[in-house]
Amino acid sequence: MRRMNFIFRNGNFTKLFIGRLFANAGDSFYMVGAMWMVYNLGGSTFYTGLAGFLTSIPRIIQFLYGPFIDRWPLRRMLVTTQLTQALLLLIVPIGYACGFLSITLILILMPIISILNQFMYPAEMAALPKVLPREQLAMGNMLFTAANQGSDAAFNALGGLLIGAIGVSSLFLINSSLFFITAFVFSMLTVAAASTSIGTQTHAENEKIQIKQFMKQYGRELTDGIKVLMQPYIKRLLAGILIINFAGGALMSILPEFGNGPEQYGLLMASMAVGGILGTVLAPALRIEQKRLGLLFIAAFLICGLLWMLCSQVTSPWLAAVLFGIGWLPGGVTNVASAVFVQTLVPESYMGRVMAAISSFSGLAMPLGFLLGGALATYWGSSSIMLLCGMLVCLVSIFWLMDPMTRRMPSLQNMDADMLSRQITS
Template sequence: MNLLKQNMNFLMLFLGRLVTNIGDSIYYVASMWLVYDLGKSAFYTGLAGFLILLPKALQFLTGPFIDKWRIKRTLVITQLLQCILILIIPIAYLYDVLTIQIILIVMPIIAFIEEFAYPTQTKALPLILKKEELIKGNSLFAFAYQGVDIVFNASAGILVALVGAVTLYLVDSVTFAVAALFFGLLKISGESVVEQKEKTSVKSAVGNYFADLSEGFSIVFKSLLWAFLIGSFIANFGIGIAMAILPSFSASIGGVEMYGVLLTALSAGSLLGALLGSLVGKYRVGLLAIICFTIGSGCWTIAAMVASPILTPVLFGLAWVPIGAINVLFSGISQSIIPNHLLGRVNSVMYSMSIIAMPIGSLLGGYLATRISSQNLFAYTGAGILFIAIVWFLHPKLRKLPSAGNIGVESFNLSFKEEGIQRSKVVG
């Protein structure tokens, strides 16, 4: 908490993230349940999940923009756009023209805007925190994300039952406006932003964009970072299926309230893991990842098999504790070894390539739920997390990764340009 007291910029960034996450939590629960309620089928939630997740898979396209645009300006504009777009749903409802089609159009547009907002927040961290503060900063960011989800995923399920999903969209609009105000108070220096004083031709601008995009892919796939993507691809495929069928699975053991409870369990587990992330950084990352993902997979599968209103949320939450810890650890490591002017495109490529299977899994999950019971399908998805542990165990360099403090660019065979100068640290 000292970071929040001593660093006003970090406080504003933290509060902005906190408030926008409140809106996201309410919006996601309200949207997915509204689609399920209107369509009366897991197929529509699968389709909705696909449309929400597809922009995440395309996040690599936003990387070059994030690296060039001003952080404060990007954060403020994205929040204001979401504030306006979210109002389409209650307005359509007011005029009695609300349909699933309208929801399925608005949802991916808002999700696409988020793919500029969240990476920009991550990019801001190394500019306002010291290197040794990054893991703690990421833990607090995860607290803002998951802590809010704990409260509002559960309450959103209850509020949907009490006041209806449409009413909650009005609340979302306010939260995005407030987040824009907090981000507007940021004062960030040291940005590697190239100011274009002369007009650039469209051809030149497009060429520069694809050059930047290519550099992000080159850094990832010419280093050890690509190995991270193998296990993540399969795991996210399973998670995509799970999120698509979660409303249906929840309905079978409790209804909309249980849907909120399961999402809350997910957030609580991730939050606890995130808070532990700064503590486990002293252990060997390779061995820690194998153990964490194996435990997470086991808890997930058992949670589905017992199908209990009490035990299932507890076990499902426990499954996300080790996942949350490793995610925070990886975020801090990447921010400390990748130059800030490349961080947006590298993180976007990593994120997109690992999550690209998620919308596919969501779409397939919606279909499979019409053929297979949601309980069995939910149990199968736990195997995806185990796949990450298997990849790390079989890959010798991943398995032998040292503690976070001892990891440098050479640990990942990284090679990149920094402010026009080729900087290579490659170990054969």
């Protein structure tokens, strides 16, 4: 508790944390409302799968934003993206009131809003090492993920209830207001730009740089971020995460039908967030920096896959929600471990592009998962798709277990701190 109180004395961290909380509350309302509206207007999991496909496509090209994230002033970027999302979300209630709201309009808005969202996460994660000392990074990541998934837990459930109580159009009005609040909070940030001597410049110098000069450096900086992904440990973990995210996309596409109503759908989304936050909170207590990273990932996703399979077979809605939520708990632990790994070993000047590259490549298969899962569920049913997703995640764990390098991956505290620097400069 004392460590937590101390970290909140840091004004910039507190502002980033509060902004993260409000932004994720807005994201929760948006995703619950948009996916339910698409399912309600289209009447099929095919349309929810298509919506998920279009929404997750921007994540694939997130690595292209990395050099810009490293260069652009953090406060200006965060404020601009949040204000733009707030204004775009107002189109939904306006369209409903004026009679031009359609599934096509929703499917157009979803990927646009998703593109804006891709700047926020890597920018905030890249900002953490700038505002926190190294020894507080684990606690900072835990709190950030807790804010993320904690707001998801509360507002996913509340979003489902509000759809039934006030209607999905009114939910979008509340959602837009949350993004306006987030923009105001971020406008008070005072994070200074970090100076670098390896190809990037300070933000003051960036203001003077010519467009032609910037574009010459952009390709090299982009390559530097992608090169980090070729580090042997990261490459192996990302290969498995690609398949896991494919299964996650398929799973998300069938939840509105599997939930059988907005309240149960909201409950499933909330249980997913609760499971994730419990894993996040447990991560520091488990001393993840002392655990062998490969074995941690193997055990975590084996448990996750088995619980998803069990969830697909139960008939009680409440038991299904509990099993589904616990299945996301191991992912919360590995998320913190992954973030600390990257933030500890990657040079600060590379942080934005590396975070964007990892997020982009880890989500590469998710759009296909959304599309295929939604389409197949129209023939096989949502329970069968959930069972297959659980089996797929278990297979990834078995693959990691059979791979000697992944299985013998050392703990974070025993990894060579110069490992990624040698990879970048080689």
